[in-house]
Amino acid sequence: MQKADFLDWLRAGNITIPAALLTEYKNMHLTEQELVLLLQVIHFSEKGNDFPTPVELSGRMAVTAFDCTEMLRALIQKGFIEIIDGDSPEGIRFEKYSLEPLWEKLIDRFLLNRKREKVEARQVEETDLYTCFEKEFGRPLSPFECETLAMWMDDDQHDPVIIKAALREAVISGKLNFRYIDRILFEWKKNGIKTIEQAKSYGRKFRQHQGQARQADEPKVKSRPVPFYNWLEQ
Template sequence: MISVQDWAKWMNKGSASIPHLLLENYKKLHLSDTEMMLLIHIHSFVSEGISFPSIKQLEERMTCSQVELTRMLNRLRKERFLEIRSNLDENNRVVEHYSLEPLWEKLFRYLTINVEEVAAAKDRDVWPAEHHPDSSKDAEGRVFKRFEQEFGRPLSPMECETIATWLDEDQLDPQIILLALKEAVIANKRSLRYIDKILLEWQKNGLTTVDQVLNHIKGFRRHQASKSGQRGYNEAVDFPFYNWLER
């Protein structure tokens, strides 16, 4: 029989946070369900400190054979969803590890080129881009709920206080706060410090309405896409994240 102590130990292993935007869009990136599951397992292993899981370790978690896993890994590397990188450890030995950075870049490029589709997600109540007809209390409650969903955990008292300050003292539109959260998720930087920097940047630029913020985001991304000469999300070109902390 499983003891309470064993159960608590298992629960303390933590969890792997998967962005909602990835789950909503991986099909559009031409990833199969099995390939997505493989990437999730690799992400999970890396978050556990196993940066280069073996084929056997992956096979133990999935229903695929080693041959199938090898083929999928080769395709994911060939199609630039996954990379194997190397570095020197403390003993000056070369060690390899998986990197999902190419996956995040592909997702970012897709969302950038299809920013109108992301904004339209308001119809699914994912990223509201305009005011809802409900009460301000309901809108504020949705902000806290959305933050917990994207952070993958309950908010701390300090985090709740920060969000409450944005809403009550700064009088920020809840939809603008959600748009700032979306920018942080796209950049894979889930921190209130990063989101606060985004909000301050928008305030500094005099952006006080949802439409102004959306136009600002679209204008910047179109400028970057034009600057990079990019015509499609799957082209092998550099497309930098809009890092608000470096502005």
Template sequence: MNKEQFIAFQESGHFTIPALLIEKYANLGLNEAEFIMILKVQYYIQRGIFFPTPEQLSEQMSISTTSCTSMLRSLMQRGFLHIEEFQQDTIMYEKYSLKPLWERLYDSLQHEQAAEHKLLEKELENSLYTVFEQEFGRPLSPFECETFSIWLDQDYHDPIIIKAALREAVISGKLNFRYIDRILFEWKKNGIKTIEQARNHGKKFRQHQQKDRSAENDSHKDYVRKVPFYNWLES
């Protein structure tokens, strides 16, 4: 669900959003009184009262009309609420809109997800260092650590793909950073982005190598057969 769909869903009259708002309102910078005010405005909008007065809002709240007016002004100044115009039967009306609130809530969720993803990537990166050191049987050198950073920060290789390249190097018996870097370069050039694609590419490469070795061995055998055998003991 993108931002436009998210906002349209909230504006369509569904009242499922408060569960999310209950969880996140403090993170957005709203206090409890402001949170209730937001709910009251949404409640009136859904009843078809698009521009409730401070008097109407304070009727069922424990704060005065003056406090309601002040709070509404504060919510608009801080970007949680705004007033927009709409036309009905050639007459222009004003109404409250909670679109700014939904936008901020959506952006907050996106930020949290990005932060969680970044944390997960960092954990994968740290575990990847450990896997490399275990395979090499020693701590990584400063040059190797720098190469590692280039793979992640400049070449944007997925940690899982880097781990797969390490596996290919181990299988090939060429455990060094230059060989792993070459694998990653070839994979990127061939558009390999998933672990399954990497496995299939590695399998095909090894099969091709085996065929080349077999053909080379056969050519050597043919060459040996063409050389006449000479018995030096009978000369």
């Protein structure tokens, strides 16, 4: 036989396995033997056999047919597979293994992991936010100030990035107090500001409007222009 024949033989033996099954089976409380059994069921199914017997399964594993029977029973009880009935086009009644419960559990694991990642990221953002405030104020925050920060995030649904931006605006304006920062956040929320990009755009329009208003009110006297520090562009 040629090497190409061996390669064809290997390719013919490939099965489709979600990577999540290999990374999450331990967290799903599956043993290695149960995992291999599930892989065998998948392989049989892809080859057209949706209901392999324990003897057929054990023939590919280092366990007995009795062990396969016990593992199949345990997998059904734990809700990883199920046996469903059906009728063939010829009207013959048949049974097969369904792996839908297994895929649903994998989806649940994915959603749980995504939720945990978001919670952890939120906790990091909140910790960093408190640190930024304490650094700018030069002291630990009071219980009332901590409660105000929590209210901005939980009740008003302000993103920590936007709260940091409002903090920096207060620093640049020389009005470092929670009341002033709250006014900034209130104004931004009223105008639908939720991202730094929107804050930049709103700031530019606001300053243009202020500049035009000042020019209209000021007397026609030549004066040196005063540079304006745009913190959003830093």
